[in-house]
Amino acid sequence: GAGVSQSPSNKVTEKGKDVELRCDPISGHTALYWYRQSLGQGLEFLIYFQGNSAPDKSGLPSDRFSAERTGGSVSTLTIQRTQQEDSAVYLCASSLGLDRRNSPLHFGNGTRLTVT
């Protein structure tokens, strides 16, 4: 597609349920990033992939959070046993590579997650 696509755009779930958020990067982009934007706060870096590998998972808030990427394309962010503090907008971005000068980040519209 023309841009980074995220689904669903909105998700309301009950506390304790698992959710899966999907990100479809721009075709050909090898790097993919997940950020979280909580109400009134900036964007918090969660994890990035280079190809299918995630070299640094230290940004994930807890072990309830996991992410994977298959085929060097689509990525899913899974939150198990959701808590109310997980409510946020989850943003995905992709870039051609990791060269910061020549590979600007392109962001999706995000998934707004509400945990009731």
Next chain:
Amino acid sequence: AQSVSQHNHHVILSEAASLELGCNYSYGGTVNLFWYVQYPGQHLQLLLKYFSGDPLVKGIKGFEAEFIKSKFSFNLRKPSVQWSDTAEYFCAVNLNNAGNMLTFGGGTRLMVKP
């Protein structure tokens, strides 16, 4: 740990007013600096970036930012705002040894009254 601070959370201006949004970062090493904008209902877009060279950077839509190394600042400016500039603005820092990962500030919501 490095951090990015945006001093103004909400700014309200009338059209044609001048704009300056503050951004300070805490990191002593080499950094790359960015401003992103998120218009209502749209995704984050890059406004401008600084890597090296002239510390006064010009971006899209008449925006500019000045990197002042001694003040650890990268303030965003526009001489005359328009109603269409209503958006949320995010400052971001990329450390020289952090690949392409960005650390964002808390954002500033700008409302321009017609």
